[in-house]
Amino acid sequence: MDDFERLRGRLFGIAYRMTGTATDAEEVLQDAWLRWQDVDRTTVRDPDAYLAKVVTNLAIKQLTSARARRETYVGEWLPEPVLTGRAEFDALGPLEVVAERESVSFALLLLLERLTPAERAAYVLHEAFAYGYREVAELIGTSEANARQLGSRASKKLAAEAPHEQPVDRAGWRKLVERFIAAARLGEIEQLEKLLAEDVVSRADSGGKVTAARNVLIGRNRVARYLAGAIQRFGGGIEAYLAEANGGPALVAAGPDGVVAICFIGIGPDGVTDVQFVMNPEKLTFATAQVSRIGGPSDLSW
Template identity: 45%
Template structure:
């Protein structure tokens, strides 16, 4: 069993990344991986032909069970629900090599995947993010290959066609754009914000009923600019926030600190030289995992 446990620990980062994509919650993903570890302890090791395959199936099934109850909770969630943000500077956290793999961890796609049924989401994630074949997914989900193809096709139809790969601005480029955003927002400069926002820009903020935030997404350049300017000037008058650049969910982001406490994460979707979406996570429950990452920068616990 000792060797099996060591082999499990080697698999832990991949399993976490799978569970996170399936659940959109880092804390729940950790719980699912830990539950798989406990199942492994109760399993007959002689019957496990391939540990990675066994663990992938175990974690997927545990996540499917959690997704059913999570959907009910999120239907009554106060205001918009956004996935739990996670640092992705550390490439050991999971596959991010292709455009599809990078997109599968973006806040935008994780949010869209909330509309999928659990089995559809599993088929989509296993195929898009981990490149499993339809036959391999069929074995994991204990379905026919034809059913898996149908699940994947329905998921793709619900999510829309995959976005064309876009040029990802380097850190200096997006940092310059984000700095302009914060300079204009802090000064209440609506015109300055309008210049760097796309016409159909959206702003989504999540406070989870614990921090004041807009109850619905805001769209349109003028409305978003006015909202951002109003919120920033009001909040900055009450506290001195420190802003640090980071990559979160594969996207440019700024971490807002009130003293040593992580108070919020702002994620930016950039198109060309403009900002197409701003997503703000301020719910303290959603910030705990990222704060833990910051305090242990070597990677995931147990990795």
């Protein structure tokens, strides 16, 4: 097997954690593959390190460019979700332990946006892929001392936002979310409010391409009314399925033509704490392709 194909899963994992979108990660891998075709393989002593370096630096370049584009993005920007938890959804590889799931969690990907591209690279390579700082330095083209400093700064920024997530009680999550969906579909605002934390936050990423709130909504009453209206609009053959995305439970809305929304619902002691809707069609093409590999959305449920 060609070294690139052997390493494809790992390389995609680096690019995805670096850019926050599967679309950008695929573009990075395509560019890396083209470079791999042109290189004299006899001069490459360590294909694993060589390809990791190429992908990392292409991802840094892609992220820098993407952030410039996001300045004109319509509404809230959220990462692009990837379905996980099944052999058919192999883009990120098996997420068998808590640390592996955390490294691709939606919450962490959001927090990684607060880092500089160099800090993000150092953090991802060291924490998610266990590269030593000497190796990190070689991969991103800096000194070991600077790589260590970048990683330290990144860890401190993330720690300040308490990114460590507790394991999700999936049975409890499912029960609460099913009640949440039922109340929203029936427009029972009071019942829905009882399921929400007082300071619940809702974000929706539509890219201006579909109808959705363009600003962050905060507070039980505002969020309840918005969610009731949003979920009731999913009609005409659109069904909701409980599935796994980015290593955690998610709500996937899909119809005959594919996925139309993926929703991450955070739960705390007082109920639902945050609701993150990804609705931009361009950010759902990867998930739709994943669903097509298992025969259709009706096979999503876990």
